[in-house]
Amino acid sequence: VRNPQEPVGRREFQVVGTFFLLLGAGLVLDRAAPALGWILVVGATVLLAAAHWGSARGLPRTAETEPTSNQPGTSPPSTPS
Amino acid sequence: VAWSEVVLAWAVVGFILGTAIWSFGRFRQPEHAAAQAGHSPLLGARVRSWYISYLETVERRCAAWGVLPTHLSFAQLGLSVVVALAIARGMLFTGGWLLLVTGTLDIIDGRLARRTNGASLRGAFLDSVIDRYADAFGYFGLAVYFRDSWLLWVALLAMLGSLMVSYTRARAEGLGESCKVGLLQRPERYVILGFGCMFSVLLARMLAPVWNLADHALLAVVLVVLAVLVNFTALQRAVHVWRVLGGPRA
Numbered sequence: 097v098r099n100p101q102e103p104v105g106r107r108e109f110q111v112v113g114t115f116f117l118l119l120g121a122g123l124v125l126d127r128a129a130p131a132l133g134w135i136l137v138v139g140a141t142v143l144l145a146a147a148h149w150g151s152a153r154g155l156p157r158t159a160e161t162e163p164t165s166n167q168p169g170t171s172p173p174s175t176p177s
Numbered sequence: 178v179a180w181s182e183v184v185l186a187w188a189v190v191g192f193i194l195g196t197a198i199w200s201f202g203r204f205r206q207p208e209h210a211a212a213q214a215g216h217s218p219l220l221g222a223r224v225r226s227w228y229i230s231y232l233e234t235v236e237r238r239c240a241a242w243g244v245l246p247t248h249l250s251f252a253q254l255g256l257s258v259v260v261a262l263a264i265a266r267g268m269l270f271t272g273g274w275l276l277l278v279t280g281t282l283d284i285i286d287g288r289l290a291r292r293t294n295g296a297s298l299r300g301a302f303l304d305s306v307i308d309r310y311a312d313a314f315g316y317f318g319l320a321v322y323f324r325d326s327w328l329l330w331v332a333l334l335a336m337l338g339s340l341m342v343s344y345t346r347a348r349a350e351g352l353g354e355s356c357k358v359g360l361l362q363r364p365e366r367y368v369i370l371g372f373g374c375m376f377s378v379l380l381a382r383m384l385a386p387v388w389n390l391a392d393h394a395l396l397a398v399v400l401v402v403l404a405v406l407v408n409f410t411a412l413q414r415a416v417h418v419w420r421v422l423g424g425p426r427a
Binding site for chain 1: 181182185186189192193196231234235238263266267268269270271273274275278375378379382
């Protein structure tokens with residue numbers, strides 16, 4: 097289990113940024129709350145850009161945040177439905 | 178035509194496809210991950226492993242913050258209600274996206290339970306009950322959205338098939354047999370319905386300058402295909418269990 101104080105890694109920014117980007121896009125495209133949607137889209141885009149460019153400026157690229165992240169024994173099998 | 182929506186729709190499609198192709202192309206699947214991830218005819222082991230590689234980050238963060246699997250299960254239930262409300266109100270893109278998030282929570286809670294040694298029979302039972310409700314809420318939203326159309330019946334048929342897919346497995350396991358066969362398991366259903374909702378709106382907005390397409394045009398096709406395939410899967414499982422159980426019991 098990771099330390100709660102451990103710095104947020106690049107992939108966590110990517111996950112959160114993607115969530116809010118598509119949520120914001122939904123609010124715009126569904127014409128539900130366009131103003132709020134645009135704010136979320138812009139904010140998430142900044143976050144994703146920070147995740148992308150920040151890795152070169154010291155944002156952690158911890159082992160579990162990289163594509164070949166599955167360490168033997170760390171990921172239990174998932175349950176199919 | 179609202180050009181800002183057209184541009185945003187094209188940008189979102191570019192982002193989704195670009196990110197998926199770029200990230201999936203770079204993904205190197207560890208040998209042991211294929212067996213762990215499971216597979217089905219539609220979502221292979223490599224795709225599942227790739228997606229799980231993203232979820233591991235969330236899992237670790239949840240474990241570090243002391244989030245319990247039951248918290249995620251109830252979050253899944255609450256979010257599925259939001260999905261139903263969003264779709265019923267015609268917010269198809271938002272509903273579809275949140276449906277995919279709901280499906281993701283469904284995957285994470287079980288993995289988190291095993292990671293933190295918190296797996297229990299009670300938790301598994303609660304998870305199954307919430308999964309059924311979460312499954313049904315999405316179709317419930319679609320049924321309300323299509324209440325004045327023949328697609329209402331298609332949505333109800335899809336909901337029936339979806340619940341039967343789960344029931345056949347549960348009943349088979351109650352009789353002592355496993356039943357993990359079938360074309361459309363739950364992750365596939367989430368993916369098809371979630372992306373179906375999202376791309377239906379995206380297509381309508383992208384083509385808005387040249388074609389006045391209804392928001393649900395693509396979704397209608399997806400829903401019909403889903404209703405057929407999900408009932409076919411239930412039948413597949415029923416036939417499989419029928420064959421496995423064999424003749425009279427001792």
